[in-house]
Amino acid sequence: MKNILILTQFTLREAFSRKIFIMFSGVTLFILAVAALIFSFVSVDDFQGMVNVNGSQLEIFDKIVEVLKLVIVVPLFGIGIFLAIFSTSSFIPHMLEKGSIDLLLSKPVSRSQVILGKYFGGIAVVFINIAFLILGSWFLIGIKFGNWDPSFLLTIPTIVFAFAELYSLLILIGIITQSSVLAMMLTYLIYFIISPILSYRDNIFSFIESKTTEYILETLYYVLPKTQDLSTINSELAAGGSVPDWMPVILAFTFIILTIATSITIFSKKDY
Amino acid sequence: MNCIEINNLSKIFNPNTKKAVAALNDFNLSIPNGTIFGLLGPNGAGKTTLIKILLGITYASTGDAKILGEDILNYKVKRKVGYLPESHKYPPYLTGEQVLKFYAKLSGYSHSELDKRIEHLLKQVKMNKWKNTKVKAYSKGMMQRLGLAQAMVNDPELIFLDEPTDGVDPIGRKEIRDILFELKNEGKSIFLNSHLLSEVEMVTDRVAILDKGVLLKEGTVEELTTDKEIYNFEFENFVNANIDLYKEQFSIIGHKGSKLTVTVNDTRELNKLLDRFRNDGVLIKSVVPQKNTLEDMFISLIKESEENK
Ligand SMILES: Nc1ncnc2c1ncn2[C@@H]1O[C@H](COP(=O)(O)OP(=O)(O)O)[C@@H](O)[C@H]1O
Ligand SMILES: [Mg+2]
Numbered sequence: 001m002k003n004i005l006i007l008t009q010f011t012l013r014e015a016f017s018r019k020i021f022i023m024f025s026g027v028t029l030f031i032l033a034v035a036a037l038i039f040s041f042v043s044v045d046d047f048q049g050m051v052n053v054n055g056s057q058l059e060i061f062d063k064i065v066e067v068l069k070l071v072i073v074v075p076l077f078g079i080g081i082f083l084a085i086f087s088t089s090s091f092i093p094h095m096l097e098k099g100s101i102d103l104l105l106s107k108p109v110s111r112s113q114v115i116l117g118k119y120f121g122g123i124a125v126v127f128i129n130i131a132f133l134i135l136g137s138w139f140l141i142g143i144k145f146g147n148w149d150p151s152f153l154l155t156i157p158t159i160v161f162a163f164a165e166l167y168s169l170l171i172l173i174g175i176i177t178q179s180s181v182l183a184m185m186l187t188y189l190i191y192f193i194i195s196p197i198l199s200y201r202d203n204i205f206s207f208i209e210s211k212t213t214e215y216i217l218e219t220l221y222y223v224l225p226k227t228q229d230l231s232t233i234n235s236e237l238a239a240g241g242s243v244p245d246w247m248p249v250i251l252a253f254t255f256i257i258l259t260i261a262t263s264i265t266i267f268s269k270k271d272y
Numbered sequence: 273m274n275c276i277e278i279n280n281l282s283k284i285f286n287p288n289t290k291k292a293v294a295a296l297n298d299f300n301l302s303i304p305n306g307t308i309f310g311l312l313g314p315n316g317a318g319k320t321t322l323i324k325i326l327l328g329i330t331y332a333s334t335g336d337a338k339i340l341g342e343d344i345l346n347y348k349v350k351r352k353v354g355y356l357p358e359s360h361k362y363p364p365y366l367t368g369e370q371v372l373k374f375y376a377k378l379s380g381y382s383h384s385e386l387d388k389r390i391e392h393l394l395k396q397v398k399m400n401k402w403k404n405t406k407v408k409a410y411s412k413g414m415m416q417r418l419g420l421a422q423a424m425v426n427d428p429e430l431i432f433l434d435e436p437t438d439g440v441d442p443i444g445r446k447e448i449r450d451i452l453f454e455l456k457n458e459g460k461s462i463f464l465n466s467h468l469l470s471e472v473e474m475v476t477d478r479v480a481i482l483d484k485g486v487l488l489k490e491g492t493v494e495e496l497t498t499d500k501e502i503y504n505f506e507f508e509n510f511v512n513a514n515i516d517l518y519k520e521q522f523s524i525i526g527h528k529g530s531k532l533t534v535t536v537n538d539t540r541e542l543n544k545l546l547d548r549f550r551n552d553g554v555l556i557k558s559v560v561p562q563k564n565t566l567e568d569m570f571i572s573l574i575k576e577s578e579e580n581k
Contacts, residue, residue, distance in 0.1 A: 006377050017365035099361035103422075106327040106355040106432075107378040110347050271285070271330040 003113040004120065011091065011121020012128075018086040023050035024129055032136040039144045065147045066239050072137045073155050077162065077231050080130060081191065084163050085170065088122045089184035092174030101272045111268045115171065119260060122167050127160045134159075154237045162230040166191055167250045168259040169225060175263050175270075191227050194220070199228035226252055273341065275430050275461040276303040276326065281335035283321055283485075290296035295321040297485040299335070303478065308452060308462045310476035312469060312570060316483040321360050323432050327355055335571055340430055351380045354418045354428035358435050360466075368418050369398055371407060372425050372517040379426035385506075393421040396451060412439035420448065424455070431455065434465045449475050473497075473566045488573050497569055502562035503542065507531040508555035518548070533562070 011025070015021050095101060095118065104114065134156045142148045166187050173183035198221040205214050229248035236244055243249070283296040295318040303309045311319050314418055324330040326344055342349035362371045372390045376382070383389070394400045397417040402410070411416065418440055423431055437445045452462060452475050466472050472479060473493055480490040489496060507530045518524060522545055526533030537544045549556060 002380075003378070010374060014363060014365075017363070097361060099357060100361040100363075102324065102329050103355065103360055103362075103375070104378075105329045106350060106353070106357070107375065108348050108350040108380055109378060176546040269331075272324070 003109045004117045007109070007114060007117020008121040011118055012124055014091070014094075015087065015121070015125040018087055019085065021125065021129070024083050025086070025132070028129060028133045028136070032133065035137065035140055039140060061145075062147075065141060065145050068141060069137075069238045069240075070235060073134075073152075073159075074231075076130070076133060076155075076234055077159055077234050080126075080133075080159060081163050081227070082188075084126045084129075085166060085184060085187050085191070087175070088125070089170050089187070090166060090180035091118055091122060092171055093178050093180040093183070096174070096178050096272070098272075105136065105272060112264045115175075115260065115264050115267055119167065122170075122257060123160060124162050126163045126167075127156070130159050131156050132187065137168055149240055150242050151242075152163065154238060155234050158230060158234040158237055161249075161252065162227050162234070165225045165230070165256055166227060168256045168263070172259050172263045172266075177269050179229060190225055195225060195228040199226065199232075222251060223255075225255055273305050274302045274338075275305045275307070276301065276309075276337070276339055276463065277563040278302070278322075278326075279335055281322075281325065281337055282333050283318070283325060283330070284333045287333065295485050296332075298327070299485070299487055301480060301487065301490065303400045303461065303463070305461055306456070306459050307478055308456050308464065308468060308476045310464045310472035311482055312472055312479055313324075313482035314467060314567075314574065316484075317482045319482060322482075323355075323434055323463070323465060326431065327353070346360045351426065352429045353428060354431040356416075356423040356431075356433045356436055358438070360415065360419050362407045362415075362418070362422075365406060367404050368410070368421075369403040370395065371418060372421055375422050376425040379427035379428075389427070390421075390425065393424055397421045398447065408552055413441060413444055416440050417444070420451065426430060426462070430463065432463045435467070436486035437466070437468060437471055438462065445471065469565070469570055476489075479566070481570060483574050483577055486577070488577055493566060494568040495564055497564050498561050501535055501537070503534050503536065504558075504562055505534065505549075506530060506557040506560075507532070508557050509580055510554055514552060521548075526532045530557075 034109065058079055095104065095114075105111070109117075134153060138148075138152050141152075169190070170183045170187050174180065198217060201214075201217045202223055204217065208214075226248040229245070230252065233243050233245075233248065236242065278299055278301045281296055281299040281396060282294070285291075285293040285295055299322065311322065313319050313389075325332050326339055327350065328344055328347060331499070337344045340349055340352055361375075366374065369390060372393065373386065376386055376390070391400075394403050397420050399414065399421065401419050402414060407415070407418065416436070420433075420436065423433065436448055441450065449471075455462060462473065464476065476493060478490070478492050479496060481488045481496075502525075510530050510532070515527060522541075523535045524532060525535055534545060536545065546556070546559075
């Protein structure tokens with residue numbers, strides 16, 4: 001346990017030595033600052049003036065807050081995870097380089113501890129960044145609109161969880177291929193193309209009436225990461241709703257366990 | 273007790289493929305505690321592979337081994353082990369001091385004394401000046417010094433050094449030798465890989481010679497470099513006229529003034545020669561078995577094994 005903690009800390013440190021994370025945090029701060037600035041110039045009355053014309057005042061006012069939250073969270077899910085994959089994809093290949101893996105494995109740590117340390121370290125890094133941005137926005141919205149709905153904060157674990165699913169895949173590919181480019185490309189492919197397609201497989205079925213295609217797509221959907229579904233859940237939560245369907249969460253969790261277990265098994269057998 | 277015990281260890285890389293390499297072949301070795309042990313062999317002999325197997329970095333194909341009395345598969349034994357790899361990379365964004373701290377922690381060494389120990393080690397390897405510089409700015413020699421400090425940071429009982437003087441200037445080498453002697457005086461065991469024979473000869477108590485994964489010879493430097501069949505004689509008086517008579521019976525390979533070098537087949541023949549000298553009234557000042565350098569022996573041994581193939 002202590003070893004995992006040391007390795008996690010160390011991974012965090014590695015991440016923060018990278019320019020990409022400094023950039024990430026910089027962008028986060030910048031967005032928050034801009035939002036704060038806009039908020040301080042535009043008063044709540046202006047908003048009310050805008051929406052006074054039609055409908056119930058309160059209802060539309062809530063709508064604005066909701067839209068605002070979505071405007072923050074939806075791009076964050078996309079860009080945040082994109083950057084997170086980009087910057088963590090080299091963790092494993094770097095670790096496996098000659099000269100650093102020899103030294104690491106010569107220490108009294110087991111190979112499963114090494115993998116878990118890297119895994120939690122990567123997640124911790126992303127958690128810190130995402131939590132910082134979401135908490136910051138939540139405070140700004142709360143102060144400005146008096147809307148302190150805590151369900152908005154649930155998007156922190158959701159985004160981090162979606163990353164955790166993809167990161168487990170990055171680790172597996174990294175262990176097998178030792179290539180950060182390959183790990184990154186395959187993960188992007190799943191994240192941006194395959195998962196969205198599989199998520200809307202029902203629409204495809206109505207076009208192609210082939211039982212085989214249906215069967216293949218259905219299987220792939222259950223086997224591969226379901227980040228698109230998690231993105232949907234994320235938006236629901238941001239807008240103050242609840243999780244519409246727990247199935248993708250359970251499947252993603254299973255995926256993580258199996259992928260990490262496979263990574264550990266393969267890593268434990270390899271000669272370095 | 274033995275700090276290292278290796279039984280019938282073999283390693284084949286990429287087994288059952290065309291690229292299969294037998295890096296170690298039925299290797300057996302025991303090393304007593306407190307020894308500076310040198311493993312010698314040409315490039316590709318399997319020296320690095322052996323260390324990596326002992327440290328759990330690579331796995332043996334067959335056989336087993338113990339370090340510090342524990343099976344090598346038990347990773348916890350490495351708390352008491354230090355390692356300087358052949359090529360080592362440290363996180364470039366860390367300073368020398370931070371590197372030592374990280375690896376000490378990873379070795380489970382987190383005494384309140386750690387800072388003091390790091391300070392002391394950095395002085396010992398003469399890297400104190402550079403402790404706050406990021407390692408990406410270090411030269412090869414500096415990396416090697418830091419690596420040596422890293423191998424000692426957890427106060428190990430057994431230290432593996434893979435080509436420790438690689439890329440180090442002569443002064444640095446002398447300093448490394450001095451550190452090794454200090455460690456030995458503290459009762460530590462040291463396992464050293466090298467292809468630099470003269471280096472090894474100066475520091476080690478015992479050596480083994482490895483070629484193509486096969487252990488050719490093992491023993492003290494003394495044992496390995498003493499060729500028992502060649503003797504150097506020195507005389508108080510020697511009657512020059514007799515030399516031809518001796519040559520008829522014995523194989524005299526050198527003769528200069530009052531000195532004589534003779535090859536004998538065994539101890540019996542040596543004593544026969546001594547009797548003959550006594551009979552002739554020759555006064556013997558000294559009889560010394562000829563000592564080869566480790567290098568002479570190494571080269572002839574490797575050649576021999578090549579010819580036998
Ligand atoms: N990971 C590996 N995969 C395949 N062959 C290897 C590997 N590591 C070492 N070898 C081979 O094993 C043999 C011994 O190598 P090594 O232990 O590095 O020798 P040394 O340290 O004595 O120079 C060499 O033939 C080398 O090519
Ligand atoms: Mg080597």
